[in-house]
Amino acid sequence: MLFVAIVVNFTLPRLAPGSAADYLLPPESAVARSAGERLKVLRQFGLQRSLPEQFVRYVVRLAHGDLLVSVRYGRPVRTLLAERLPWTLLLVGSSLIVALLMGSAIGFAAAWRRGSPRDIGSMVVVILFDSMPVFFVGMMLLFFFSVKLRWLPLFGAVNFVHRASGFAAVREVLRRLILPAGTLVLAQIGSVYLAARSAMVGELREDYVTFAVAKGLPPRAVRAHARRNSLLPVVTIGLVSLGTLVGGATVVETVFSYPGVGRLVYDSVLARDYPVIQGAFFVLAVTVILCNLVADLITPFVDRRAMRRSES
Amino acid sequence: MTEPILLDLAPGSLSAPKPTSETPRRDRLAGPAKVGLGLVGLVVIMAAAAPIVARSDPSKTGIPFGHPSRSHLLGTDDVGHDLWAQLLYGARVSVLVGFVTACISLAIALFVSLVAVYRRGWFETIAFRVVDLTLVLPFLILVIVVAVFVGRSTFATILVLSCVLWARPARVLRATAMRLREAPHVMVAMASGAPGGWVIRRHLLARIAPQAVAQFVRLVNFAVLSEASLAFLGLGDPGRISWGTTLYFANARSAFLTGAWMWWILPPAVGLTLLSSGLALIGFGVEERADPRLRSSPIGGQSLRRVRSQHGEVIARRSADVGRRPLGAVELSGLVVEYGLDEPRLRAVDNVALTVEASWVVGLIGESGCGKSSLASALMGLIARPGRVLEGRLVVDEAEYDLSQRESVATLRGRTLGLIPQSSMNALNPSQRVFDQVVEAAAIVGSAASVRARAHDALAALRITTAERHRFPHELSGGQRQRVVIAMAMVNYPRLVIADEATSGLDPLTQIEVLRELTQRCAAQSSGLLLISHDLPLVAKVADRIAVMYAGRIVEEGPTTTILNEPIHPYTIALLGAYPRLNGGATAQSIAGDVPDLRRLPPGCAFQPRCAYAEARCANHVPELVVTGPHAVACMVRGQP
Numbered sequence: 005m006l007f008v009a010i011v012v013n014f015t016l017p018r019l020a021p022g023s024a025a026d027y028l029l030p031p032e033s034a035v036a037r038s039a040g041e042r043l044k045v046l047r048q049f050g051l052q053r054s055l056p057e058q059f060v061r062y063v064v065r066l067a068h069g070d071l072l073v074s075v076r077y078g079r080p081v082r083t084l085l086a087e088r089l090p091w092t093l094l095l096v097g098s099s100l101i102v103a104l105l106m107g108s109a110i111g112f113a114a115a116w117r118r119g120s121p122r123d124i125g126s127m128v129v130v131i132l133f134d135s136m137p138v139f140f141v142g143m144m145l146l147f148f149f150s151v152k153l154r155w156l157p158l159f160g161a162v163n164f165v166h167r168a169s170g171f172a173a174v175r176e177v178l179r180r181l182i183l184p185a186g187t188l189v190l191a192q193i194g195s196v197y198l199a200a201r202s203a204m205v206g207e208l209r210e211d212y213v214t215f216a217v218a219k220g221l222p223p224r225a226v227r228a229h230a231r232r233n234s235l236l237p238v239v240t241i242g243l244v245s246l247g248t249l250v251g252g253a254t255v256v257e258t259v260f261s262y263p264g265v266g267r268l269v270y271d272s273v274l275a276r277d278y279p280v281i282q283g284a285f286f287v288l289a290v291t292v293i294l295c296n297l298v299a300d301l302i303t304p305f306v307d308r309r310a311m312r313r314s315e316s
Numbered sequence: 317m318t319e320p321i322l323l324d325l326a327p328g329s330l331s332a333p334k335p336t337s338e339t340p341r342r343d344r345l346a347g348p349a350k351v352g353l354g355l356v357g358l359v360v361i362m363a364a365a366a367p368i369v370a371r372s373d374p375s376k377t378g379i380p381f382g383h384p385s386r387s388h389l390l391g392t393d394d395v396g397h398d399l400w401a402q403l404l405y406g407a408r409v410s411v412l413v414g415f416v417t418a419c420i421s422l423a424i425a426l427f428v429s430l431v432a433v434y435r436r437g438w439f440e441t442i443a444f445r446v447v448d449l450t451l452v453l454p455f456l457i458l459v460i461v462v463a464v465f466v467g468r469s470t471f472a473t474i475l476v477l478s479c480v481l482w483a484r485p486a487r488v489l490r491a492t493a494m495r496l497r498e499a500p501h502v503m504v505a506m507a508s509g510a511p512g513g514w515v516i517r518r519h520l521l522a523r524i525a526p527q528a529v530a531q532f533v534r535l536v537n538f539a540v541l542s543e544a545s546l547a548f549l550g551l552g553d554p555g556r557i558s559w560g561t562t563l564y565f566a567n568a569r570s571a572f573l574t575g576a577w578m579w580w581i582l583p584p585a586v587g588l589t590l591l592s593s594g595l596a597l598i599g600f601g602v603e604e605r606a607d608p609r610l611r612s613s614p615i616g617g618q619s620l621r622r623v624r625s626q627h628g629e630v631i632a633r634r635s636a637d638v639g640r641r642p643l644g645a646v647e648l649s650g651l652v653v654e655y656g657l658d659e660p661r662l663r664a665v666d667n668v669a670l671t672v673e674a675s676w677v678v679g680l681i682g683e684s685g686c687g688k689s690s691l692a693s694a695l696m697g698l699i700a701r702p703g704r705v706l707e708g709r710l711v712v713d714e715a716e717y718d719l720s721q722r723e724s725v726a727t728l729r730g731r732t733l734g735l736i737p738q739s740s741m742n743a744l745n746p747s748q749r750v751f752d753q754v755v756e757a758a759a760i761v762g763s764a765a766s767v768r769a770r771a772h773d774a775l776a777a778l779r780i781t782t783a784e785r786h787r788f789p790h791e792l793s794g795g796q797r798q799r800v801v802i803a804m805a806m807v808n809y810p811r812l813v814i815a816d817e818a819t820s821g822l823d824p825l826t827q828i829e830v831l832r833e834l835t836q837r838c839a840a841q842s843s844g845l846l847l848i849s850h851d852l853p854l855v856a857k858v859a860d861r862i863a864v865m866y867a868g869r870i871v872e873e874g875p876t877t878t879i880l881n882e883p884i885h886p887y888t889i890a891l892l893g894a895y896p897r898l899n900g901g902a903t904a905q906s907i908a909g910d911v912p913d914l915r916r917l918p919p920g921c922a923f924q925p926r927c928a929y930a931e932a933r934c935a936n937h938v939p940e941l942v943v944t945g946p947h948a949v950a951c952m953v954r955g956q957p
Binding site: 128131132135136137138139140143147210211212217218219220221222225229232233247248250252254255258259269270273274276278281282284285288289292293296 | 457460461541744
């Protein structure tokens with residue numbers, strides 16, 4: 005998997021039309037440079053060598069954690085990403101957890117009251133939110149809470165003007181996290197809700213649930229039985245959708261000027277800062293792949309049935 | 317799926333109770349799907365009619381921040397673009413990208429999944445490695461990276477999205493195709509050497525089509541939203557106006573800080589939302605149709621009212637009483653169960669009465685579909701809608717319960733009545749240790765202090781060792797699981813235990829063993845036992861009395877020896893003749909004819925078309941159950957003394 009991510013990263017710029025130098029130099033200056041200078045740049049990045057040779061060098065450099073230098077900032081991409089990644093992880097992590105908790109709670113309740121007005125009502129609301137473009141949700145939240153009501157700050161993750169410390173700093177960070185994370189939660193809650201609802205509907209059909217009713221258990225206990233076994237597909241969906249969430253974070257960070265990797269990607273797209281885009285993709289892909297790996301490893305411990313399946 | 321499946325709860329299932337309303341869900345969903353079609357249709361018409369309705373060129377600049385007026389219906393943006401025209405032309409990009417991308421991705425997905433399922437081998441391995449990978453990678457970032465290098469044009473957007481979007485439908489379609497591939501009729505076709513293309517066309521494609529339609533709708537939705545996101549990030553086609561690019565400019569030029577946002581941001585955003593939710597609504601409608609399982613309904617909340625119990629003291633008294641004072645019988649009378657919403661309804665149980673004295677074992681025998689499992693479900697209040705209990709009375713210790721009232725039955729479950737369902741594997745929660753499940757069953761009555769002790773006693777009585785008690789269901793054998801389920805059903809000293817095909821999943825030796833233990837436990841606790849089965853010889857080994865059921869009615873009932881040696885009803889005689897005997901010379905005879913369709917029962921005696929003793933009057937009158945001493949028979953010809 006990792007390998008393919010590397011190959012994608014390596015191949016794409018080389019397949020793109022035009023000379024690699026066009027991509028490696030800032031757009032304003034690329035035209036102006038002479039042929040000699042272009043060749044110098046190609047040398048500098050080792051682009052005059054054969055493709056396999058370039059590939060090997062590329063992989064070796066990656067292994068050393070070298071992700072080239074940003075054209076726009078003139079700083080190593082690695083440093084740039086190291087600064088930005090924690091913010092994205094904070095944003096994505098917190099919204100994933102909230103979306104999982106809220107989405108599954110509403111979804112389970114809807115499955116239990118399947119077909120009731122409340123179920124259909126929640127379904128309509130969820131579909132509506134799920135259908136709104138992430139950036140629109142973000143823009144509306146920003147407009148109402150920051151522009152109109154002035155409850156929450158407009159942008160950023162920390163206050164640069166009045167640097168706080170200690171507890172106040174944490175509070176400030178949380179305050180600035182609410183809107184971007186809220187947007188991502190709204191964007192993600194739909195798929196969690198649907199997964200939770202359909203998993204629970206499926207479990208409620210199982211014989212052990214009927215038997216739990218026959219045992220004379222109160223509804224609350226019957227629900228708990230079904231819920232427990234519905235949880236796994238929900239968590240799986242949550243982790244699998246991590247990739248989508250990271251994409252959503254790009255949009256959200258753009259709307260809220262949040263200093264994460266997504267905003268960096270956006271700025272780099274505008275500035276045609278290709279090394280940064282590639283580096284960001286690589287780091288995000290690795291993160292997401294690792295998360296999925298962890299999910300695969302812990303699944304058997306969460307779900308007894310999965311363990312049985314792997315045994316037999 | 318037709319109703320008789322609901323009736324015959326036999327292999328592998330307890331009845332799956334009730335949806336919460338009389339209206340079937342599909343009728344409710346038709347509405348939303350129509351709304352969805354309307355929304356999508358509206359956007360498509362907008363896109364198609366753009367040149368006619370727009371009135372002006374969307375890229376022509378004019379007076380900035382113009383308010384809505386006759387010439388500019390939605391006003392103008394900061395450089396004077398007509399926003400109404402932008403809205404209409406923007407719809408074109410969404411529709412174009414959405415549908416073209418969906419077509420391409422679906423074509424790839426169909427091809428890959430079908431070929432993979434039919435050919436397997438290296439193609440499948442490689443294709444689905446790629447699918448897994450594509451699904452895991454951060455989608456939007458991947459699209460951005462590809463888009464950056466491919467360039468900015470509508471064509472590039474379609475290309476990029478198609479490359480990434482085909483993966484999910486491919487996986488879903490393969491899963492469906494795999495299930496179909498393993499379906500008997502497809503395996504038969506392939507085993508008999510049908511050419512691959514033919515198998516795909518004839519069997520797979522037809523069944524996959526509804527799934528593919530659902531996936532197509534999803535793809536359009538995904539493509540529309542992704543295009544908007546890309547355009548919003550400045551990666552759209554600079555030569556075309558789309559909803560995404562309009563919003564990109566609005567955001568980049570801080571539309572919120574001006575008064576123009578109402579005309580600038582809302583219309584395209586609402587357009588996207590409506591288009592996308594319309595697609596989602598259609599998608600649900602199509603999926604529901606593609607997967608009939610989504611239509612039938614599981615357990616629902618309303619029917620399971622909380623039951624307050626005064627049973628605790630009863631338990632204490634009962635366990636002290638055991639063996640000292642004879643307990644009263646559990647008497648069922650006038651039970652009627654019907655299925656279906658439309659006429660003719662299916663009457664699964666018709667006016668059935670049964671009495672089970674304390675410590676008695678009563679066998680209830682009948683073919684699949686005769687209504688014996690419906691009887692068990694009705695007693696437990698587990699009849700699923702569209703089925704319902706029309707009438708029925710249960711008398712226990714002079715207390716009377718109306719079986720047609722769910723609330724009244726709910727108080728009996730697990731306390732007065734214990735159920736042992738057919739498939740023990742499925743009756744236990746797979747992710748909970750069995751001991752905890754027994755404790756849970758015990759905890760509904762009695763004091764908290766005694767709960768664990770009672771659970772241990774119940775399990776010990778069924779020879780489940782302490783170590784086994786703390787295992788998960790899948791770590792126990794079939795026989796052990798069945799004994800756990802028995803322990804669970806008996807932990808609260810029920811007056812009547814209902815065993816519905818309780819041993820049919822086990823091997824013959826274990827069957828007898830478990831059955832013996834079950835009857836011993838019931839005797840020890842003075843519980844009555846209703847043994848529901850199609851296996852007459854097995855039941856005859858342990859039952860005191862046997863009731864024979866046919867087409868929803870009891871046709872003969874009496875002491876086991878009488879039923880075995882002097883059967884009167886022709887059906888009982890035929891049933892006894894259908895079992896091979898090791899000692900006798902006669903070979904087993906199957907009963908001629910079919911189990912009757914309960915929707916269209918013949919007038920008169922239901923067994924008459926298959927009956928060897930039938931006379932003319934049998935076709936006209938329904939025979940009454942006539943009681944003679946301990947024996948009851950419902951036959952006009954042979955039943956008269």
